[in-house]
Amino acid sequence: MTSGTSRGRRPGAPDTRGHILAAARERFANAGYDRTTIRGVAAEAEVDPALVYHYFGAKEDLFLEAMELPVDPRELGPELFGGGMENAGERLARTFLGIWEDPNSRAPMLALLRGGLTTEAGQSLIHKGLVGMLLTAAQEFLGNDDGLLRAELAMSQMIGVAFGRYVIGVEPLASADPEDLVAWLAPTLQRYLTGDPDDLPRV
Amino acid sequence: MTSGTSRGRRPGAPDTRGHILAAARERFANAGYDRTTIRGVAAEAEVDPALVYHYFGAKEDLFLEAMELPVDPRELGPELFGGGMENAGERLARTFLGIWEDPNSRAPMLALLRGGLTTEAGQSLIHKGLVGMLLTAAQEFLGNDDGLLRAELAMSQMIGVAFGRYVIGVEPLASADPEDLVAWLAPTLQRYLTGDPDDLPRV
Numbered sequence: 167m168t169s170g171t172s173r174g175r176r177p178g179a180p181d182t183r184g185h186i187l188a189a190a191r192e193r194f195a196n197a198g199y200d201r202t203t204i205r206g207v208a209a210e211a212e213v214d215p216a217l218v219y220h221y222f223g224a225k226e227d228l229f230l231e232a233m234e235l236p237v238d239p240r241e242l243g244p245e246l247f248g249g250g251m252e253n254a255g256e257r258l259a260r261t262f263l264g265i266w267e268d269p270n271s272r273a274p275m276l277a278l279l280r281g282g283l284t285t286e287a288g289q290s291l292i293h294k295g296l297v298g299m300l301l302t303a304a305q306e307f308l309g310n311d312d313g314l315l316r317a318e319l320a321m322s323q324m325i326g327v328a329f330g331r332y333v334i335g336v337e338p339l340a341s342a343d344p345e346d347l348v349a350w351l352a353p354t355l356q357r358y359l360t361g362d363p364d365d366l367p368r369v
Numbered sequence: 370m371t372s373g374t375s376r377g378r379r380p381g382a383p384d385t386r387g388h389i390l391a392a393a394r395e396r397f398a399n400a401g402y403d404r405t406t407i408r409g410v411a412a413e414a415e416v417d418p419a420l421v422y423h424y425f426g427a428k429e430d431l432f433l434e435a436m437e438l439p440v441d442p443r444e445l446g447p448e449l450f451g452g453g454m455e456n457a458g459e460r461l462a463r464t465f466l467g468i469w470e471d472p473n474s475r476a477p478m479l480a481l482l483r484g485g486l487t488t489e490a491g492q493s494l495i496h497k498g499l500v501g502m503l504l505t506a507a508q509e510f511l512g513n514d515d516g517l518l519r520a521e522l523a524m525s526q527m528i529g530v531a532f533g534r535y536v537i538g539v540e541p542l543a544s545a546d547p548e549d550l551v552a553w554l555a556p557t558l559q560r561y562l563t564g565d566p567d568d569l570p571r572v
Contacts, residue, residue, distance in 0.1 A: 283486045283536055293537045301539075318533055318542040319553055326529025330521055333486055334496045336504075339521040350522055354557045 183221050186211045190222075190232035195281065198290025199229065199298075229295050233278060236271030237261075239296060243303030247359075251307070255320075255356025259348045262324045266332055267344060276332065279325070297321065308359065319358040323351065386424050389414045393425075393435040398484070401493025402432065402501075432498050436481060439474030440464075442499060446506030450562075454510070458523075458559025462551045465527045469535055470547060479535065482528070500524065511562065522561040526554065 189211035193202045204225055208215040222228040230238060246257045265271045278296060281288025304317040327347070330339050392414035396405045407428055411418040425431040433441060449460050468474045481499060484491025507520040530550070533542050 280486045283483045283532075289537055293539055297537065297539055315541050315545060318539055319530075322529035322533045322542070323526050323557070324529065325532050326525035326527065327522075329486075329528050329532070330525045334492055334500065336496055336500055336521055338518050339525070342518060350561070353560070354526070357556070358553070 182211075182213065182217065186213060186218055186221060186228075187232050190228050194229060194232055194287070194291055194295075195285075196287055198287035199294035200290060202229075204228065226299065229291075233291070233295070234274040235278075235296070236265050236268070236274065239299040240303050242300060243305075243307055247304065247307035251360050253352075253356075254359050255354070256348060256352035258320060258324075258355050258359075259351040260344075263327075263344045263347060266328055272332060275328070279328065279333065316358050320355045323354055323358070327351065385414075385416065385420065389416060389421055389424060389431075390435050393431050397432060397435055397490070397494055397498075398488075399490055401490035402497035403493060405432075407431065429502065432494075436494070436498070437477040438481075438499070439468050439471070439477065442502040443506045445503060446508075446510055450507070450510035454563050456555075456559075457562050458557070459551060459555035461523060461527075461558050461562075462554040463547075466530075466547045466550060469531055475535060478531070482531065482536070519561050523558045526557055526561070530554065 186207065190202070190207045193207050193210055197206070202225070204218050205215050207228065208218045211218070218228065222231060226240070242261070246261060247254050266275065278288070278292055282292035283289075300321065301314055301317050305313045308314075308316050327339070330336050331342075331347075332340075334340075389410065393405070393410045396410050396413055400409070405428070407421050408418050410431065411421045414421070421431065425434060429443070445464070449464060450457055469478065481491070481495055485495035486492075503524065504517055504520050508516045511517075511519050530542075533539050534545075534550075535543075537543075
């Protein structure tokens, strides 16, 4: 499996997987999504590229593992929208808040959000990595016309709530009951996903 | 006006104002909003506190000048909501996008947003400084019951759009026509400001 041990490459020892993940984290953080390659990660970890493929498959999978993302964004589209768009806004709000309410899954999301604001590489990780996968998964269900914009509007609402509630911690948003937030957010998301711009809420 | 020149304090020379602003920027960035005082800024600038009051008035004013914020958040409440809440969501969306569309006013907003995600002091500047003033100004018009939560929900939507459109630059959101965005955002904001959670958009 390892073809180049003569050049100091490590064999598939028990900690090789973790070693590759650490190298991947470093590469992604420094180079962003597009400019990180399986080959580059292998070089950083001093292992054969085949070993990286063996443990992690495609770059997308390596990214998800390295970032310790709590969900696979590619599965969210089918999960949320596969059974039809009725109440999709509510499912999206509840799933999203569920991820952020759990401190274990909140930490990697916060790290990504922070990186996205502060470095070009971090921006690329969100844009081409996380958001790219989410949008590709969502667009299949939202159509080609304005499906991307709809998905991005929904995402913008959720990222803003994450910023106010979990990053800045502004009250009363920070300690509002998640179910109250679902009640506020679900109609917003539902309109972005399936409504018309001219649909006015009944106020 | 200067009482302590013996301790090396500077007189009101032509560049004293800029000198105080630079000191204020440093203090705010390192100590956050609550822990920055007029007295501390005066010490940092090596001038008498009375001189800081003379040039800038209260700490809030010094903060707004030092951060080079494009608008006075305390005036936004009366401006947007003073004439009644009808179409307030649309006015809010248009004002907000106007600030971010102008590269001159975008830069300080981006700096604040970045700081808010990366340092505790920066978090305090957004939370206690910018957002605190915005919320106080808005709450007067939104009432005491759930007015704060309503204002924060509206703010979350706008911050999320700023993140997606101006920070990450995800397409097609990044190059969407501002008026199209106003059409999408205004009903969301209007519902947060004046609607009920149970008000469903007509979709």
